[in-house]
Amino acid sequence: MPELPEVETVRRGLEEALKARPKITQIEFMRKDLRDPIPIKKIQSLVGEAIASVERRAKYLLLRTNKGTLLSHLGMTGTWRVFNVGEEKDHDHIYLSFENGLRLAYRDPRRFGVLDFVAVNSDLRHPRLRHLGFEPLKPELTGESLWQKLRGKKTTIKVAIMDQKIVVGVGNIYASEALFDARIIPTLPSAKVSRQRCEVLVAAIKKILQEAIAAGGSSISDYQQLSGEAGDFQNRFKVYDRAGEACRACGTRIRAKKIGGRSTYWCSTCQK
């Protein structure tokens, strides 16, 4: 499943493709069977508008126009690509055509993705956006703000930092990697993480996400950049998917266990 760095890499690709701010000339729906119904009429109302910016909130891509926003979530297997006539594929859901000849396609074989519409200035009221927690790369996520959220929580720290109501976009891979970097064992109860360790953890989350974005994300499942290239952060995983292998810091064998239903990896020497 694409996590925040992969979605941010796609955002940057879309932003680059749309930097001339072309107007949308046509929107075609090839399939209508994503996880939820697609508000086709509302999305069609964007024809004639220019994409003013491509933003990201959590793992949602927001293609903004003056008349409303096209919201996209990649689900498990969603991809955006630039394409030419004749390069249509099975499982393409939507085609956006622009006045400068640019064509964008959204393709999603497993159909867990989302295409939705957000009215102007209504992000904070939109059902998909209104309950989201701190954006990890923004100044709002600090050791102090995380610590305040963790007080009284009964879950483990790994489950807490993957909770979208607390902090968004830290999925299974980057949660394991950030906890290793911060030397915090994933099973530690959230309420026992001190303010000082929250500072270290927040710094680790920001660092790991930024490194992964710089590497173009991790190539996992069907994730692709807009260019069709794969990211290469997966080659730098310190603990994720390395059960039984030697810790890169101390040589101890990496442990693995399901926590909150998700595979979790850690070094029992480095992380306490």
Ligand SMILES: [Zn+2]
């Ligand atoms: Zn170690």
